[in-house]
Amino acid sequence: MVSYTDNRIEALEQQLKLFKESSRQSDLVRKRYQDALSILKQKDLELKQSKQLIEKDLDMLKAMQQQLVEKEKLAALGSLVAGVAHEVNTPIGVAMTSISACSEEIRQLKKSYQAEELTESEMDAFFETVDESMRLAKTGLDQAARLISSFKMISVDQNIDDIRLIDVCDYLRDIIRTFQNQLKKTKIQVELDCPQHMMVKTYLGSLSQIMNNLLSNVINHAYEPEQSGIVHIQIEQKENRLNLLFEDYGKGMDESLKESVFQPFITTARNRGGSGLGLNIVYNLVVQRFSGEIEVQSKPGEGSRFIISLVVETLE
Ligand SMILES: Nc1ncnc2c1ncn2[C@@H]1O[C@H](COP(=O)(O)OP(=O)(O)OP(=O)(O)O)[C@@H](O)[C@H]1O
Ligand SMILES: [Mg+2]
Missing domain, CATH: 3.30.565.10 (Histidine kinase-like ATPase, C-terminal domain)
Known part of the structure; x- marks a missing residue:
């Protein structure tokens, strides 16, 4: 009888020990799970933060890119204006020279006329020079006008x-x-x-x-x-x-x-x-x-x- 009780107690003690051990194990697993969970949460937070940082950087990059585009547009416009000024200079110069030559011819003609020394051949030469000068002036001015009207076409927004x-x-x-x-x-x-x-x-x-x-x-x-x-x-x-x-x-x-x-x-x-x-x-x-x-x-x-x-x- 005694030995049966002893055996039973021993068996219960054994079971209790096993139970304690498995409970300790499951505590350990729970703890590990919680640790892993909190690490995951932490990582998730870090990820969210770095995503926000990246988004901020991206916004900044976009703004910088926009600024660069605007700057480039301005620079392009600047060189375009300089280019037009340069290109227009030559034909306007041609026109100016021709018109000055004409004025000089007219001055000479007037002088001869007033001195009553005007000859027919002088008149012929005058017409020829003035004709040629006017033709050159017109070519120059036409070219300048063409350049300017092309330039106006470039700024599409304004058309x-x-x-x-x-x-x-x-x-x-x-x-x-x-x-x-x-x-x-x-x-x-x-x-x-x-x-x-x-x-x-x-x-x-x-x-x-x-x-x-x-x-x-x-x-x-x-x-x-x-x-x-x-x-x-x-x-x-x-x-x-x-x-x-x-x-x-x-x-x-x-x-x-x-x-x-x-x-x-x-x-x-x-x-x-x-x-x-x-x-x-x-x-x-x-x-x-x-x-x-x-x-x-x-x-x-x-x-x-x-x-x-x-x-x-x-x-x-
Ligand atoms: N179909 C084509 N065949 C061969 N070359 C061409 C042709 N179209 C354009 N080009 C070349 O490209 C250049 C630039 O053309 P673009 O139309 O911009 O200026 P342009 O014709 O010289 O002057 P603008 O058009 O202002 O009178 C021309 O000068 C020419 O050398
Ligand atoms: Mg062309």
């Missing part, structure tokens, strides 16, 4: 241009028609590849400005005067995008000209009255006015291709 509903192909055909006189003097053919009745709402004046500059570039630069040539214009509309492909098969551009061709004052035709603002205006109109993109592909002897995508409003 008010109505949005109108147009049939793109009809409109482009009209623009090409305005070039007929110039095209007649060349051997260049214009091919317009455009689906009928493509109605879009868009900036009329700006679209024609883009086409005018590209067309006059083909006439002025792509082909030699007596060379036969083609301008191929292809238009397609995809949702709210109007895609224009404008290509010629003329002399093309070398790598360095191609890389800088959208910059202001880049021209190979300064002596023929080129200002180098045409493609800069095209670029600004495409990017700023139409929120679009423009790319140029060209190689010497292989022609040039302008790939343009404009954002337009379509009819629902």
Whole structure:
């Protein structure tokens, strides 16, 4: 009897010991779990804090980037103004010199006239010089006026241009028609590849400005005067995008000209009255006015291709 009780007590003690041990173990596990949890919480907090810091840095970077863009715009505008002043200087100088020469001629003529020494040959020489001086002055002033009006076009924001509903192909055909006189003097053919009745709402004046500059570039630069040539214009509309492909098969551009061709004052035709603002205006109109993109592909002897995508409003 005694031994049964003893055994029972012993067994209970053993169980109690086991129970204590497992309870100690589970305390340990609980503690570990809580430790891990608090470490996780801590890490979570740290992560949130560093996320906030990164977001702050990102905001700061964005602000800095914006400032840089503004600064760059200002710097670009500054050099543009300086460039225009520089470019305008030469033709105005030519005009000034010619007008001064004219004044001198008039002074001389008046003197001879008053002294009653004016001869017919002196009169003839006077008319000839004045004619030539006036022609030079006019050329200079025309060039200056062209530069200034191109410069005005550059600041797209300041140009008010109505949005109108147009049939793109009809409109482009009209623009090409305005070039007929110039095209007649060349051997260049214009091919317009455009689906009928493509109605879009868009900036009329700006679209024609883009086409005018590209067309006059083909006439002025792509082909030699007596060379036969083609301008191929292809238009397609995809949702709210109007895609224009404008290509010629003329002399093309070398790598360095191609890389800088959208910059202001880049021209190979300064002596023929080129200002180098045409493609800069095209670029600004495409990017700023139409929120679009423009790319140029060209190689010497292989022609040039302008790939343009404009954002337009379509009819629902
Ligand atoms: N289709 C083309 N083929 C070959 N060269 C071209 C073509 N279009 C442009 N260029 C080159 O790019 C240069 C810059 O063109 P851009 O229209 O900006 O100025 P420009 O035509 O010289 O002067 P502006 O347009 O102000 O009268 C041109 O001088 C010419 O060298
Ligand atoms: Mg041009």
